[in-house]
Amino acid sequence: MSDEALLAALRTDTTGTALKTVYQKYREPCIRFLVGRIVNRDHPNRQEVATELFTEALIILVQNVRSGRLTELSARLDTYLNAVSKNLYRKLLRTNREVYLEPERLPEALVTPHGDEENEAIRRELHRKMRDLGDRCRQLLVHFYFLDLDWKTIAELLGYKNAASAKTNKAKCMVRLRALYATDPAK
Amino acid sequence: MESDFQLPPDLLDRIDAYYEGDLSAEEAAALRARLRADAELAAAAARYEAVYRHGFRSSPDELNSRDAMRDTLHQLEASLEPVTLGRERRLWPRILGVAATVLLLLAVGWWLLARPDPDTRLAQDSIEWLPREGALLGPREDAEEGLDAYDQKEYERAYPLLRAGVASGTLDSINLLYAGVSALAIGQAEEAQQLLTEVLDTGRYPYDEGDLRFYLALAELQLQNREAALRQLQLARDLEGYTTDDARQLLNQLEGEE
Numbered sequence: 001m002s003d004e005a006l007l008a009a010l011r012t013d014t015t016g017t018a019l020k021t022v023y024q025k026y027r028e029p030c031i032r033f034l035v036g037r038i039v040n041r042d043h044p045n046r047q048e049v050a051t052e053l054f055t056e057a058l059i060i061l062v063q064n065v066r067s068g069r070l071t072e073l074s075a076r077l078d079t080y081l082n083a084v085s086k087n088l089y090r091k092l093l094r095t096n097r098e099v100y101l102e103p104e105r106l107p108e109a110l111v112t113p114h115g116d117e118e119n120e121a122i123r124r125e126l127h128r129k130m131r132d133l134g135d136r137c138r139q140l141l142v143h144f145y146f147l148d149l150d151w152k153t154i155a156e157l158l159g160y161k162n163a164a165s166a167k168t169n170k171a172k173c174m175v176r177l178r179a180l181y182a183t184d185p186a187k
Numbered sequence: 188m189e190s191d192f193q194l195p196p197d198l199l200d201r202i203d204a205y206y207e208g209d210l211s212a213e214e215a216a217a218l219r220a221r222l223r224a225d226a227e228l229a230a231a232a233a234r235y236e237a238v239y240r241h242g243f244r245s246s247p248d249e250l251n252s253r254d255a256m257r258d259t260l261h262q263l264e265a266s267l268e269p270v271t272l273g274r275e276r277r278l279w280p281r282i283l284g285v286a287a288t289v290l291l292l293l294a295v296g297w298w299l300l301a302r303p304d305p306d307t308r309l310a311q312d313s314i315e316w317l318p319r320e321g322a323l324l325g326p327r328e329d330a331e332e333g334l335d336a337y338d339q340k341e342y343e344r345a346y347p348l349l350r351a352g353v354a355s356g357t358l359d360s361i362n363l364l365y366a367g368v369s370a371l372a373i374g375q376a377e378e379a380q381q382l383l384t385e386v387l388d389t390g391r392y393p394y395d396e397g398d399l400r401f402y403l404a405l406a407e408l409q410l411q412n413r414e415a416a417l418r419q420l421q422l423a424r425d426l427e428g429y430t431t432d433d434a435r436q437l438l439n440q441l442e443g444e445e
Contacts, residue, residue: 016259023260024267029394031270036391037359047272051264059256063249078394106240107215110205111222111233119241126242145243174203175196 001025003077010065019062023055026078030054030085033078038086040093050085053092057084060147069127069142072135075157083153090150129180137173144170193231202232206239288384291407291415306416306441310376310408313437316340317368317398317429333358334365342369350382361392367402376409397428404434417441 009018034050064070151163160166222229333348349366352358363382370379383403404419423434
């Protein structure tokens, strides 16, 4: 089954069949990649760590596909799985833990936040605005915020010249996003 | 949420920078102080940062559903054979690869003399740029001039730079694959054959094996070694890669001629 067909199957997967298909298809090459090229050779239980990273990366990808945030891939599915896994491993190293734990902490709020009741509405509104942003900006924001990839990886996946260029474009997308809030207020 | 968050652009930029981790502790403190000094500004900032704190985050439902997916995948993993790591599994193909290379070196002189081969042209026509994808986005270094040249299909420039980068250790050895593609593109089939065989023999890149074998087949064809090329293509057609379809097509073409 091609990546496009798998992506389509994941979008409507209510039984977990597509999830298992993708897992079985990419488990071996991705775990080999992680053990061979990403996880430090002195890391205890390298293969178990690699398996866990691959599992978490797949879950993140699947959720973004199912939510409609990630509508297309600009590289092969296994390249995405490797990229997300690699970034998860970087986080793992930073946190000095044995296993990956999500989610990452946000920085402290600048202003004391109010209640959580509006959070879902904020998410829905942003989702709507991101659709209106156009493919290029939406892809950038999804790759950065939801796939949580580093700029260099994003640049390679999305075809920007380098990390700085991808980051600059993301800043422009944020300006456009704000403009969308200005011209099309929250409903 | 207010329509435009009612914040000056410079403040919006500072909040963006804060959430990207680009502000120093002092700068973040200054930003907080500025917001504390103006209640209206603070209220608008709270609305804007809510986009960061809640909009650009997975919903609680999504986070909860991760547990169910984790359970499904853990159960699946428990039912599967452990992954055999590349080095153990790749020993036999490596031996075959070395043997094939030795045979090839012995045979190539005979082939060159005995059979003026039109396959060289076919091989040259089949050479295409192989998308690099940052070597599967694996470890990278800063010395990227060779990679840039390759990405721009400037093969003459890319070839020595890629080789030098790998030799000096600034580039990962998978980049010999792209050096091999570059060598082929500039007519250095022998060097391409040597490089691609070298990468294959390491057994470190099972993911790229299909592409490695396809380009090695092109090198063999250019060297007028049809049998070796066919062998590589027969292996490549069953391996997933960018060039799988090309390998199948070329194999059909060559087998059809026999």
